[in-house]
Amino acid sequence: MKYSRQRELILKSLRENCIHPTAEQLYDFILQEEPTVSLATVYRNLNLLAENGMVKKIEGLDGTAHFDHQTHDHYHFICTRCGQVFDVPYDIAPDLETAVEKQTGLKVTSYDIAFRGICQNCRKIN
Amino acid sequence: MKYSRQRELILKSLRENCIHPTAEQLYDFILQEEPTVSLATVYRNLNLLAENGMVKKIEGLDGTAHFDHQTHDHYHFICTRCGQVFDVPYDIAPDLETAVEKQTGLKVTSYDIAFRGICQNCRKIN
């Protein structure tokens, strides 16, 4: 994997954006700093970075993929009203790989949990 | 919600298909019995049935939505080689809603776990 200015910018931008953005959201953000990057480059690099474990790709929240600069184990909660994504700490359910393997014999290489609900902000409003 | 022959057929077909099919897979299956149903009808009804809790919509496995006739609490494992989806029993991690609420204050209304790995069949082959 060779260096590229664009990839560095994408990674830096993701780290500055703690909202778990989609590729398109991150693209819009990046355009402000560097208006020549291509949407395809953003998609390409986010997937590449995810394959290499440098970022996390989160699927199953709302149909579109989100990206997370935090790579340590943790889960996610999406507010079904405002769409905001929150982190859920790993220790609410640690070591599920082992639990699954014990019960089913299936060897888990990765997994995600997508929690859904209404966040505290939206709950207040209504 | 009025009765419709097509919806009944869709539900019946899903129950006969324990492979957690996508809308399109189920559509192909249904065509053999009833060649006049529309793909749109399959999508419409699967979503409708899911909203009413009669089937489960599974997202986050591989980018496309799968459907499950089993409505009781359980999780899923997808083989990243052959794409087959397996059930994972609920008791490997029960009552996560409460765990999340205790730790974060967020009220969970639903959640899914998508486990990934290589299934036992694929493991044998390679």
Add this chain to the structure above:
DNA sequence: CCTCAAAATGATAATTATTACTATTATTGT
């Protein structure tokens, strides 16, 4: 510091999954 092969890019076309639209048909309560 040149050269060149490999990798990355931007721009856009293509694909895939899903939803929207609309005229027609089926269902159901009266």
Add this chain to the structure above:
DNA sequence: ACAATAATAGTAATAATTATCATTTTGAGG
């Protein structure tokens, strides 16, 4: 049987993502 309402088939439209490809950038070796 009638009318109101919901559902359908068929297709167009949309949204998200990936593929393509000509051009540019990177980095290792002479």
